[in-house]
Amino acid sequence: MEIEKLAKALKELGHPTRLTIFKRLIKAGYQGLPVGDIQEELKIPGSTLSHHISSLVSAGLIAQRREGRTLFCVVEYGQLQAVVSFFQDECCIDMAPK
Template sequence: MDIDVAAKALKELGHPTRLTLFRCLVKAGHAGLPVGQLQETLQIPNSTLSHHLSSLMSAGLVKQQREGRVLHCIPQFECLDGLIAFLQEECCSDEKC
């Protein structure tokens, strides 16, 4: 993962509401959650939720998929896995044996 991409993802996850939102989606799994259910769970106004979702989508952490009248938010586990791998890739590499 490119350092700029990692920095963007970490920046967006650095906000408490966005981190809570992303954790809800990760907990829900690969199917994600409908926007309405997220709003109900987090108890934040729709406009605020939309703003935070937009930030997570711009970082590649969330995608949205429409099914009829329902808009689902889906966590992008590939991005999450890449971010974790980026953070761990040089773990202990400077440590002497």
């Protein structure tokens, strides 16, 4: 993963509301959650939620899909794995026997 993309993802996850949204979407799994359900759970105005969702989408962390009149948010699990792998792949590399 490019360092710039990782930095953007981590920046967006650095906000408590966005981290809460992302964590809730991870729990929801591959089907995601309707935006209205997220708003109801977090009890925040729609415009505020829209701003946070837009930030997560721009970082590639979530995607949106429409089913009829309902807009769903779904985690981009490949991107999540890339963020996690970035750190895991570097773990203890300097400690390897030579």
